[in-house]
Amino acid sequence: MFxxxxxxxxxxxxxxLSREQISMKREADYIIKRAQLYxxxxxxxxxxxxxxxxxGDAWILDPEDHLALCLVRDGERQDFSILETPKKxxxxxxxxxxxxxxxxCPGYEGCEHQDNFGxxxxxx
Numbered sequence: 001m002f003x004x005x006x007x008x009x010x011x012x013x014x015x016x017l018s019r020e021q022i023s024m025k026r027e028a029d030y031i032i033k034r035a036q037l038y039x040x041x042x043x044x045x046x047x048x049x050x051x052x053x054x055x056g057d058a059w060i061l062d063p064e065d066h067l068a069l070c071l072v073r074d075g076e077r078q079d080f081s082i083l084e085t086p087k088k089x090x091x092x093x094x095x096x097x098x099x100x101x102x103x104x105c106p107g108y109e110g111c112e113h114q115d116n117f118g119x120x121x122x123x124x
Contacts, residue, residue: 024045024084035072040053048061060091068095069093
């Protein structure tokens with residue numbers, strides 16, 4: 001299984017790990033800490049994208065199904081559910097998202113948030 005981390009939007013670290021070596025909760029905690037420090041990071045694991053921005057937000061995205069889960073909003077950790085065993089994991093997705101140009105737009109009810117991947121807020 002491929003794991004790639006990109007920090008400071010320039011440095012890239014890549015490792016090949018087995019499923020037993022990967023913890024989705026641990027990766028979520030990592031990206032949450034980066035968001036709370038207002039640091040931009042991108043982590044790719046098994047087709048999922050974990051990212052944080054300088055806005056203090058962090059998300060998990062499933063690009064195949066356009067699913068989104070907010071982990072941190074404006075530096076505040078959000079309630080979310082990730083269940084995992086050594087061989088499988090399950091994420092309780094909040095809704096879907098879309099990308100318009102370079103803007104990330106969560107499309108679930110009650111969320112008007114948008115982020116540029118350059119990662120400044122738009123319209124907040």
